[in-house]
Amino acid sequence: MRIGIIGTGMVGQTLGSKLVSLGHQVTLGSRSKDNEKALAWAAQAGPDAHCGTFAEAAAFGEAVLNATGGTVALAALRAAGAEHLDGKLLIDVSNPLVFDPAGQVSLDPVNTDSVGERIQREFPGARVVKALNTINCELMADPGRLTGEHNLFIAGNDAAAKAETVALLGEFGWPAEWILDLGDITAARATEMMMPFWLRMMRHFGNAEFNYSFRRPA
Numbered sequence: 339m340r341i342g343i344i345g346t347g348m349v350g351q352t353l354g355s356k357l358v359s360l361g362h363q364v365t366l367g368s369r370s371k372d373n374e375k376a377l378a379w380a381a382q383a384g385p386d387a388h389c390g391t392f393a394e395a396a397a398f399g400e401a402v403l404n405a406t407g408g409t410v411a412l413a414a415l416r417a418a419g420a421e422h423l424d425g426k427l428l429i430d431v432s433n434p435l436v437f438d439p440a441g442q443v444s445l446d447p448v449n450t451d452s453v454g455e456r457i458q459r460e461f462p463g464a465r466v467v468k469a470l471n472t473i474n475c476e477l478m479a480d481p482g483r484l485t486g487e488h489n490l491f492i493a494g495n496d497a498a499a500k501a502e503t504v505a506l507l508g509e510f511g512w513p514a515e516w517i518l519d520l521g522d523i524t525a526a527r528a529t530e531m532m533m534p535f536w537l538r539m540m541r542h543f544g545n546a547e548f549n550y551s552f553r554r555p556a
């Protein structure tokens with residue numbers, strides 16, 4: 339499958355490399371054509387790895403993944419172009435984190451809105467699925483690094499898009515039953531609001547090698 343990734347950071351590169359290793363073709367998108375990180379990634383990730391602008395990545399993808407910061411995601415996707423997102427699965431991995439000078443985090447938007455919803459509202463032709471934003475990117479791409487069952491969350495208005503997301507994550511090694519469907523895209527509020535807690539847990543453990551796992555009665 340051809341996948342366009344909007345974002346050249348750790349998440350874009352890690353997921354891009356994983357997708358290429360699984361046999362997919364990936365274009366990593368940036369604000370500029372000559373982004374050094376994207377060029378370096380494409381040079382080492384193999385013949386199925388390409389890079390270009392946000393618009394080139396989105397046009398390339400049969401599915402598109404947003405891996406930009408939540409506070410700039412709409413700007414990045416506007417640059418990608420609504421015409422390149424129409425009808426496509428758009429997996430949104432972003433978190434709207436805002437750090438103050440003291441290092442305290444807040445979210446923008448929060449409570450009554452979310453980045454996932456904003457993206458779906460602004461790009462009604464895209465089939466947006468909020469996913470993967472509650473876990474470190476190394477674990478997203480390799481869930482077997484942790485023992486036992488641990489969970490991901492998905493949210494979106496389009497049932498087929500959520501099924502396609504579960505299938506793609508299955509290729510990464512995520513059993514379908516570990517992926518919890520929280521409902522429509524408004525559930526992105528809940529998963530984005532997990533991030534202040536997640537960041538505190540990272541401080542508690544001293545690293546990002548952990549994930550959520552839920553216990554229920556037998």
Ligand SMILES: NC(=O)c1ccc[n+]([C@@H]2O[C@H](COP(=O)([O-])OP(=O)(O)OC[C@H]3O[C@@H](n4cnc5c(N)ncnc54)[C@H](OP(=O)(O)O)[C@@H]3O)[C@@H](O)[C@H]2O)c1
Nearest residue numbers: 345346347348349368369405406407408410432433474475
């Ligand atoms: N790190 C993790 O393990 C992890 C896990 C779960 C979710 N997330 C979320 O995933 C997202 C990506 O994180 P990341 O650390 O990989 O990357 P990042 O540093 O948050 O974002 C990198 C991308 O943002 C683009 N960008 C920066 N400013 C912009 C602007 N003003 N307008 C448009 N685009 C702009 C950059 O463009 P250029 O390419 O042109 O520089 C780059 O492609 C974040 O929302 C993060 O919260 C991260």
